[in-house]
């Protein structure tokens with residue numbers, strides 16, 4: 001028996017007036033997803049535990065069977081584990097996004113606006129060049145050193161920063177993707193002395209990056225500049241329970257985002273990267289599917305995570321949110337199942353959205369998400385319903401996302 005998990009990041013949503021009161025899941029063409037859902041179990045799961053901000057970090061941890069209330073200590077330490085980076089004793093890790101800040105450059109820093117949490121989905125090479133230049137800059141480097149801050153370039157908008165002797169008590173850092181088009185004043189670092197040091201670094205970075213030649217070139221090409229850095233997702237350490245020990249299967253996790261790879265590493269699964277994956281709607285769906293099938297040749301568990309629907313939603317791009325869900329159904333799930341059948345393998349497949357991401361405001365939501373579990377042996381009657389948020393209400397309700405893996409591995 002093979003066990004497969006497919007996560008369409010942020011694909012669940014709420015009904016939208018521009019779709020005639022339907023959600024993107026209801027409006028898109030995904031015959032394969034719907035056939036699995038009709039013949040499988042369709043339900044709802046509360047993947048975001050009460051009291052936690054909705055995000056892929058807590059949602060995907062709970063999907064992998066780790067209760068965030070017990071194990072979550074920030075997103076950046078998970079990503080640090082993925083990068084092979086080392087957490088210094090007493091130190092902390094932060095995400096250090098490249099962001100695009102708007103507003104006249106004479107405006108006070110706090111009055112600038114968060115135009116993009118990803119600097120317009122900046123390409124990895126440009127992003128790495130900018131962050132290295134910044135941390136080597138003679139004005140910035142001494143400030144970073146004084147704060148004990150170093151950077152690990154992330155080859156996308158997602159860099160990591162590691163701080164020695166970090167004080168996180170009372171600190172408040174905001175996820176930039178939840179505050180798009182808002183002035184940054186109310187979401188700047190606050191809460192303790194360390195927050196002031198982070199804020200000073202962010203302000204100086206904006207001043208120095210504003211007219212960097214790469215940003216002038218980006219503007220000339222009609223792209224958003226990467227004229228800011230944003231610290232968030234802070235945390236100190238991370239340890240997660242062993243996946244194979246709990247569920248009796250080992251394997252790998254195919255993803256383009258460091259968070260998923262970090263969770264994989266910490267639960268003892270193999271992180272798998274696909275060079276042509278982008279973490280966006282234009283990713284290489286076929287290559288990701290092939291990578292999962294490759295894992296399943298020698299192991300019993302494979303996960304595929306697709307970030308496309310989430311990023312499209314953050315970018316207010318309904319067309320490509322729908323497109324990426326359709327690809328996930330017809331270009332990932334379908335060929336994957338057909339290949340396993342051709343190999344003569346029985347399989348159980350869990351498909352879900354880790355959390356909702358709302359087209360109406362580009363932010364994550366904490367309401368339950370629809371999940372489906374399909375067993376290739378089709379031992380029991382299925383739900384009879386296509387895969388959607390509303391139809392999930394008719395099936396079982398899991399109060400915690402940590403119930404999903406036991407359900408996938410139950411026979």
Ligand SMILES: [Zn+2]
Pocket residue numbers: 010056177310311314357364
């Ligand atoms: Zn997101």
